Amino acid sequence: MPGPEHLLLAATTLPDGTASHALERVGIDRQRLRTAIEQVHASALAAVGIEVEHSPGGTAELRGPITGAFHSTPQAQRVFQQAVALSKSTKPSRLKGAHVVASICDLEHGTVARALTALGVDRDRLREAAHAEARIS
Numbered sequence: 001m002p003g004p005e006h007l008l009l010a011a012t013t014l015p016d017g018t019a020s021h022a023l024e025r026v027g028i029d030r031q032r033l034r035t036a037i038e039q040v041h042a043s044a045l046a047a048v049g050i051e052v053e054h055s056p057g058g059t060a061e062l063r064g065p066i067t068g069a070f071h072s073t074p075q076a077q078r079v080f081q082q083a084v085a086l087s088k089s090t091k092p093s094r095l096k097g098a099h100v101v102a103s104i105c106d107l108e109h110g111t112v113a114r115a116l117t118a119l120g121v122d123r124d125r126l127r128e129a130a131h132a133e134a135r136i137s
Helices: 004-011 018-025 030-047 074-087 097-104 111-118 123-134
Strands: none
Touching: 004 030, 004 074, 004 097, 004 111, 018 030, 018 097, 018 123, 030 111, 074 097, 097 123, 111 123
16 A cells, blocks of 8 residues: 655656756755665565565566545655645645655654655755745745
8 A cells, every 4th residue: 555655756856847846946856865765675575474475677577557536544644744835835826746655754653754864854954845846935
C-alpha cells in the first residue's frame, strides 16, 4: 500500500519541479532519495528475515496499472490532506510538489523519516526550502 515515501517520490516527478528544487536546496536529488528509501525498506525487511531481491536495473519490476479505488496508508492520507491544506494558503491555490515535501517534514516516524535521517537531511531546512518553492509565507 502506498505510503508517504511514495507520495514524496511521485512529487519529485511533477512538472512544477518544486519538490525536486526543494530537495536540491538541501543537497538531495531524486535518485539519492529513492536509494535511501529502498535501503530503509530492505533494512526493515531484513530485520524480520526477508531478503530483498532486486531486478537487473536496480529497481523492482512494475506490475501493470492498478484499477479501482486508490488506497494508501493512513500516514500517506494525512500527508496528502496536509499538503492540500497548505496549497490553499497560497494564491493561486494549486497543489504543488513542494506542498507534499513540506508536509512530509512533519513526519517523525516511518520510512521517509528514516530515509531523510540517513541522508543527513535537516527536516526544518527542507521544510523552509519547500515553503520557499511553494511561496508559502
